[in-house]
Amino acid sequence: MFFLVQATDYNKHRTLLDQMFRLRKRVFFDELGWDVPVDGDVERDGYDDLKPAYLLWTDEDQTTLYGSLRLLPTTGPTLLNDVFRSTYPTDIDLCHPVIWEGTRMCVDTDEIAHGLPDVAPQDAMAMMLVALGECALEHGIHTLVSNYEPHMKRIYNRAGAPLIEIGKADGYGRRPVCCGLFEVSRTTIDGMRDKTGMAQLYVKNSARRSRQPVKGGAWMIGSPAPAGTAWTNAI
Amino acid sequence: MVNKRDLLEAAYGIVDSTDDVQSILDQIRDLYGLHHCVFHLGQTKVDALDRPYVKTTYPDTWISRYLLKGYVNVDPVAREGFLRMLPFDWRDLEIDETAMEMMMDAAQYDIGANGYSVPVIDRSARRSLFSVTSQLTDTAWDEFLAAHAGDFQEIAHRIHRKALADLHGDIDPMPPLGPREIECLMWTARGKDYAAIAEILGLSGHTVRGYLKSARFKLECATLAQAVAKAVSLKIISG
Numbered sequence: 370m371f372f373l374v375q376a377t378d379y380n381k382h383r384t385l386l387d388q389m390f391r392l393r394k395r396v397f398f399d400e401l402g403w404d405v406p407v408d409g410d411v412e413r414d415g416y417d418d419l420k421p422a423y424l425l426w427t428d429e430d431q432t433t434l435y436g437s438l439r440l441l442p443t444t445g446p447t448l449l450n451d452v453f454r455s456t457y458p459t460d461i462d463l464c465h466p467v468i469w470e471g472t473r474m475c476v477d478t479d480e481i482a483h484g485l486p487d488v489a490p491q492d493a494m495a496m497m498l499v500a501l502g503e504c505a506l507e508h509g510i511h512t513l514v515s516n517y518e519p520h521m522k523r524i525y526n527r528a529g530a531p532l533i534e535i536g537k538a539d540g541y542g543r544r545p546v547c548c549g550l551f552e553v554s555r556t557t558i559d560g561m562r563d564k565t566g567m568a569q570l571y572v573k574n575s576a577r578r579s580r581q582p583v584k585g586g587a588w589m590i591g592s593p594a595p596a597g598t599a600w601t602n603a604i
Numbered sequence: 605m606v607n608k609r610d611l612l613e614a615a616y617g618i619v620d621s622t623d624d625v626q627s628i629l630d631q632i633r634d635l636y637g638l639h640h641c642v643f644h645l646g647q648t649k650v651d652a653l654d655r656p657y658v659k660t661t662y663p664d665t666w667i668s669r670y671l672l673k674g675y676v677n678v679d680p681v682a683r684e685g686f687l688r689m690l691p692f693d694w695r696d697l698e699i700d701e702t703a704m705e706m707m708m709d710a711a712q713y714d715i716g717a718n719g720y721s722v723p724v725i726d727r728s729a730r731r732s733l734f735s736v737t738s739q740l741t742d743t744a745w746d747e748f749l750a751a752h753a754g755d756f757q758e759i760a761h762r763i764h765r766k767a768l769a770d771l772h773g774d775i776d777p778m779p780p781l782g783p784r785e786i787e788c789l790m791w792t793a794r795g796k797d798y799a800a801i802a803e804i805l806g807l808s809g810h811t812v813r814g815y816l817k818s819a820r821f822k823l824e825c826a827t828l829a830q831a832v833a834k835a836v837s838l839k840i841i842s843g
Contacts, residue, residue, distance in 0.1 A: 377684045377687045377698075421689060440689070441725075442725060443818070444761060446725075446729055462780075463818040464818050464821055465814075467757065509691065531810075550811050550814060552810040554810065
């Protein structure tokens with residue numbers, strides 16, 4: 370299942386986030402050789418201190434992590450602006466509350482092979498992209514700015530995700546790191562669903578799902594508890 | 605009936621022409637037919653007094669009650685608003701028993717049936733929270749948000765900058781326009797629409813819209829026409 374974890378739920382999902390920081394170290398430092406800060410077996414940088422939202426892909430019990438991505442709005446400090454500043458001065462320095470940057474997208478191929486044997490490795494990233502698109506659309510995000518290695522373009526294509534490359538920087542890892550814009554709209558998400566046959570991977574409010582309904586109803590100010598409040602959405 | 609674009613333009617006009625944040629909130633509330641508005645600037649290191657910066661249209665009786673009962677430690681909007689990064693409907697909040705007590709109390713003070721909050725973060729990582737409440741009930745509120753949630757996100761950032769100016773007398777400059785943003789503005793000035801600019805620059809229409817959205821936001825304008833005029837007057841592009 371795919372869901373967002375914001376800082377309100379970091380503690381609740383501490384072990385998943387720990388798995389994420391370790392996965393990021395293995396993927397970005399060990400495998401891709403990116404110049405990222407590593408402390409022991411985890412990779413974490415200053416942008417993780419800004420209370421980003423993380424899109425997580427886990428098993429149904431929310432105990433094993435399959436993949437993750439970090440989301441921050443471009444009105445605040447952005448990794449991409451800082452990283453690409455040297456090569457592409459201000460081209461990617463977009464700034465708007467509905468333009469977000471997605472960084473550190475990765476999947477754990479071992480855990481996926483073990484827990485989701487039906488998911489081919491090349492489909493795993495495509496699933497992340499479909500879920501990311503659905504998540505962005507759900508939360509009113511208009512455009513995603515992301516960085517990726519050149520070969521990822523094939524994966525975006527496979528997922529039917531319209532990606533416009535707007536910059537490329539050398540010296541961050543072994544291969545160049547590209548920066549692209551990913552358009553989020555009902556049309557593009559439907560296109561991705563058609564192309565991949567995958568739909569509704571992202572589940573809103575699922576970080577907070579509980580097996581018991583919230584005692585006393587969900588909302589009391591002057592109105593009866595509406596249908597579709599937090600816990601009911603999550604089941 | 606005022607159309608949607610005119611509303612955002614009017615909101616920008618209010619922020620532009622008013623220095624007092626309280627008065628901005630009063631006017632935004634009336635403009636959108638809201639029940640109440642609240643703006644809360646996060647703790648800043650610069651603020652030696654550690655005095656919270658909160659402006660609101662809530663009735664004084666509720667504010668006194670809120671302070672008296674120490675609700676700031678219970679209030680799920682305040683508690684979660686500075687942790688969340690994405691805007692949220694208050695129906696998505698996790699309400700525990702103490703919060704429920706506060707909510708029932710709040711209902712007596714008529715603060716509104718529904719609420720929506722926009723977390724703000726700026727380039728210096730300063731945070732604030734802008735919330736609006738309404739007497740609309742669920743279906744009508746959903747429709748209202750579908751139409752105006754985007755406006756509130758922009759308005760929240762504009763008020764954030766006003767509050768920083770109010771508090772510290774100066775604010776960070778907006779980030780400079782990038783070359784693509786400038787190109788898109790220049791072609792807009794020459795009368796080209798999204799599709800034409802996309803073709804000229806070899807980009808998708810959506811990408812052009814993204815660049816223009818960002819350029820307009822950086823120039824602090826509600827409409828593209830105003831952004832073009834401002835870019836010309838600042839000599840960023842030639843007229």
